[in-house]
Amino acid sequence: MVYKLEVSKMSIFPRISIITPSYNQGNFIEETIQSVLSQNYPNLEYIVIDGGSTDNTIEIIKRYESKIAYWISEPDRGQAHAINKGLEKATGEVLAYINSDDYYLPGTLHAVADYFLAHPEIDFLHGRCCYVNTQGKPMGEQFADIHTFDEIIDLWGVWWQKRQFVQPEVFWTRRISDRIGSFNESLYFVMDYEYWCRILLAKGKVGTIDRALTCFRFTETQKSNQSEKVADELLQVIRPWLWDWSSPMAGQKRLSLQGQWLYQAILMKQIQRSVSESDPKLLRWIKSAVTVLQNPQILLIPGFHSRARQYFSRLLSIH
DSSP: OEEEOOOOOOTTSOOEEEEEEESSOTTTHHHHHHHHHTTOOTTEEEEEEEOOOOSSHHHHHHHTGGGOSEEEEOOOSOHHHHHHHHHHHOOOSEEEEOOTTOEEOTTHHHHHHHHHHHOTTOOEEEEEEEEEOTTOOEEEEEEOOOOSHHHHTOTTTTGGGTTOOOGGGEEEEHHHHHHHOSOOTTOSSOHHHHHHHHHHHTTOOEEEEEEEEEEEEOOTTOGGGOHHHHHHHHHHHHHHHHTOTTSSSOHHHHHHHHHHHHIIIIIHHHHHHHHHTTOOHHHHHHHHHHHHHHOGGGGGSTTHHHHHHHHHHHHHHOO
């Protein structure tokens, strides 16, 4: 079923289109919906794309359908596909998506609109994001510190050093969205990260609001709990850019990041296989040394020599 509400444009406020992808999140989605609608933002276009939920999600959505610009419930190909379906319907000058277990804090949309009106050159905006547990109790917060493409693809020195964007805090313009296209539906965990990378690769300008905008809820079933799989997909995403000499980054940094990638994706995987196959100590050392010689960028990693001594010491001690 498809439901659509016409929303009149109000020229003094930029239209903000918010998309909520949803699937069987009946425990949380009402708080998400209320957090969007209670913003009382006068030019809001709220879109809910449900993947055919079988719990009480549809019942909850129907309670608010008079205030939802468009919603649909039908099977889809995953989260990225749901977001893309929402983007196809969105008409706003400012775009965002918020998952059905996260929520906005009061005043967020007005603050976002004020910022974009005052800084028309900005393409990508973020604020502070609060972390909460399943019951909504505070667990800390995150304030990203990334402005350039070569920063965002530096997983080791930036992204994994608590400088990363947290998805619900991010807003971007229709202008940049039209330039870079849709979310990558082949990705399961990090479609948001890959999208942010493409925005910065397209020279999108980053703006920052120093206030808490959203709450990211940690739950036992969320995809981000699968940290090893998330890391593997992040490595998959950045690899082509690291070896594409047309992507914007200094030569020395490119070689260093290639080394970090080869160390984590090749050398450490090779060591894990060697251990799982119960190779003798000497053979494990030889395989590791050959891998390093075949991928000399690994030698450019800051602190590699001390790190190598530590890992090879552990490697040789494993029986």
